[in-house]
Amino acid sequence: MSQLVAVEEFQKLYGRDPEVIAVAPGRINLIGEHTDYNEGFVFPAAIDKHVFLAASYGPEGLSTLKSMEMGDCPGFEATTVKPGEVHGWGAYGGGMAWAMREAGLGEFPNVHAVVSGDVPIGSGVSSSAALELAFGVMWLQLTGRELPMKELALIAQKCENKFVGVNSGIMDQMASAMGKAGFAMFLDTRSLDIQYAKVPDELSVVICDTKTPRALTTSAYNERRSQCEQACRDLGIKALRDADMSMLEAARSKMDPVVYKRARHVITENSRCVMFKQALEEGDLKQIGVLMRGSHESLRDDYEVSSRELDQMAAAAWDAPGCVGARMTGAGFGGACVALVMTADLSAFTEHVQTVYREKAGLHGDITPCQLSDGAHAIVATQTPS
Numbered sequence: 133m134s135q136l137v138a139v140e141e142f143q144k145l146y147g148r149d150p151e152v153i154a155v156a157p158g159r160i161n162l163i164g165e166h167t168d169y170n171e172g173f174v175f176p177a178a179i180d181k182h183v184f185l186a187a188s189y190g191p192e193g194l195s196t197l198k199s200m201e202m203g204d205c206p207g208f209e210a211t212t213v214k215p216g217e218v219h220g221w222g223a224y225g226g227g228m229a230w231a232m233r234e235a236g237l238g239e240f241p242n243v244h245a246v247v248s249g250d251v252p253i254g255s256g257v258s259s260s261a262a263l264e265l266a267f268g269v270m271w272l273q274l275t276g277r278e279l280p281m282k283e284l285a286l287i288a289q290k291c292e293n294k295f296v297g298v299n300s301g302i303m304d305q306m307a308s309a310m311g312k313a314g315f316a317m318f319l320d321t322r323s324l325d326i327q328y329a330k331v332p333d334e335l336s337v338v339i340c341d342t343k344t345p346r347a348l349t350t351s352a353y354n355e356r357r358s359q360c361e362q363a364c365r366d367l368g369i370k371a372l373r374d375a376d377m378s379m380l381e382a383a384r385s386k387m388d389p390v391v392y393k394r395a396r397h398v399i400t401e402n403s404r405c406v407m408f409k410q411a412l413e414e415g416d417l418k419q420i421g422v423l424m425r426g427s428h429e430s431l432r433d434d435y436e437v438s439s440r441e442l443d444q445m446a447a448a449a450w451d452a453p454g455c456v457g458a459r460m461t462g463a464g465f466g467g468a469c470v471a472l473v474m475t476a477d478l479s480a481f482t483e484h485v486q487t488v489y490r491e492k493a494g495l496h497g498d499i500t501p502c503q504l505s506d507g508a509h510a511i512v513a514t515q516t517p518s
């Protein structure tokens with residue numbers, strides 16, 4: 133649907149077909165939250181919510197971008213664009229042209245581009261990484277350059293860190309770049325090794341959107357990252373990936389109590405992520421539930437990135453029929469929970485969660501089962517809808 137919308141708008145604006153269509157998915161994260169910038173483990177999956185981008189060379193002036201969901205953004209000169217020159221959602225486009233140039237891939241030309249998608253914005257399922265990857269794939273395809281998708285993910289992270297200004301880890305970009313239909317990915321963010329893990333057919337991955345926009349995400353996110361760096365200095369290590377609970381307890385008396393709590397979350401979350409992988413392989417549904425709940429509670433109490441509505445949504449899911457496990461997903465401060473639900477119980481789950489969430493939060497939550505998808509790619513012209 134969004135693909136058609138983007139293409140038709142492109143045809144309307146420019147009177148011709150786009151030369152390239154790029155598509156990139158959003159992601160959920162099953163477990164392993166705020167561990168990626170600590171060189172730890174994460175367990176995301178690309179989902180069937182996508183950003184589509186229809187584009188052609190636009191040599192006659194600046195790059196012009198239009199989003200069907202976010203509107204126009206000011207034009208920019210793709211061949212020379214630098215951080216600070218593009219604001220709003222256009223920073224994902226300008227930032228990718230800049231980051232790919234910085235990576236030594238040469239200059240990228242100006243384009244006309246129309247974006248349309250169904251990745252919910254501000255829900256914690258990474259519409260931003262999807263936009264970055266869509267722009268990256270588009271420019272590579274348009275100029276006939278090739279690049280391994282892991283490298284494009286690293287470039288997209290640089291765009292996010294240095295151009296957009298969020299000091300994020302690599303999880304979202306890797307998920308959007310490297311997703312595989314039907315599989316989640318256990319990712320070691322230090323080595324970037326991926327082990328794809330099948331989610332059994334009897335389980336559905338469900339996004340439980342609180343419909344509360346995320347607040348103060350950038351400043352609070354960057355603050356959490358600095359606290360983790362402080363913890364590393366206190367422990368005398370390079371990354372919290374290398375710490376365990378006994379090291380942390382030994383250093384506790386000389387640590388700021390808040391920094392101690394932040395580090396405790398990261399250390400325990402890394403272990404939960406590893407244990408989750410084993411539980412998924414063994415089909416141990418009870419253990420999956422315990423680990424997801426433990427993750428949510430640690431994010432709520434030690435990392436303090438949950439919100440009242442995320443807690444209400446998670447609690448509604450924990451008690452719902454067919455729920456195997458549920459927790460907040462993504463950076464937090466609002467957005468969505470992810471739940472693993474017995475497929476046979478999906479309607480009863482949805483009804484229970486929506487009723488309880490409405491009672492507690494006074495809001496209508498969106499409960500959406502999703503399919504696990506392939507990563508970002510270009511769509512060949514023969515697939516272009518007429």
Ligand code: GLA
Pocket residue numbers: 164165166167168169258300301302303304462463464
């Ligand atoms: C955001 C960031 C990711 C990751 C998560 C929290 O989505 O972009 O790198 O840190 O938050 O796990």
